[in-house]
Amino acid sequence: MFTFFSEIIALCGKLIFFPVKNLSAEWQMLYAVILSTLIALFVFRLFALSGKVSKVKDLIKGAILQMRIYRDNARIMFLSLLKALFFTLKYFALNLLPVIIIFPLLLPLFVQMDANFSYQPLKSGENFIFQLKLRGSLKNYQLELLAADFYQPVMKPVNVYSRNEINWKLKALKSGMHDLQFCINKQIYSKKVVIAARAAISPVRFQPDSYNRTVYPLNLSNGAGTFLTNFFSRLEPLFFAAERAFPAEAEVIEAKIFYQPAEFKFLFLHWHWIIIYLLLVIILALLLKKWFRVDF
Helix, strand or coil: CHHHHHHHHHHHHHHHHHHHCCCCHHHHHHHHHHHHHHHHHHHHHHHCCHHHHHHHHHHHHHHHHHHHHCCCCHHHHHHHHHHHHHHHHHHHHHCHHHHHHHHHHHHHHHHHHHHHHCECCECCCCEEEEEEEECCCHHHCCEEECCCCCEEECCCCEEEHHHCEEEEEEEECCCEEEEEEEEECCEEEEEEEEECCCCCCCCEEECHHHHHHHHCCCCHHHCHHHHHHHHHHCCHHHHHCCCCCCCCCCCEEEEEECCCECCEEECCEEECHHHHHHHHHHHHHHHHCCCCCCCC
């Protein structure tokens, strides 16, 4: 079931970015900002209680003004502070429903933006690490990395038996998007690798169902804190859904390539894409909110 949702998110993300897939990163970012803003404003228009939000905002301003006027009266100051806190919580509660609706609508967009903007492709001649995590002990598998012309092994693989993990150090040779193939007990699997090419990059390919059961088991006997940590960690494959998940019967539960993080150039500085995205969405939403007759 988790694999199904992962593939749906990946497909939706690719369809959303299909009209701009051949444009530069700057135009793709602008497209994502405009689309996200329009979706957010439309949802707020349908589900937000704009009239109540405006009244609550006025009550917050009134409580703050009362604190300024009666700043020498400790009793009134304290009561005004409580009012301001109460109405602030009410303000967030009124805006909670639209935010809950917006998040799943924009999740495919976020996944595809992460693949487009978060990582640098490997450079020709650059060394990189390819990591596999398996269901069971490495001793139970026959592992082989299939030879190809786009990479060259740098050293022998390193086995981490305590984590059912194996790591190869490789050297990138040929530009393009390639399938890095490996064989586990005569069954061939692959992981996409991007070398000196402009493409969406997914650093991890999961088998989400096995990954969740094996790496983050849900067991209340380990304590509520561990249970909640594992529950939220199980959502990780959803945010790396740009590459199709491994089949349910696959012995590999995670294949990972360590890419260098990318930065987005804006105003002559380098930023993470999420900062630029949020900044532009907020500015555009504030400019357009009157046209949509919403208040937040």
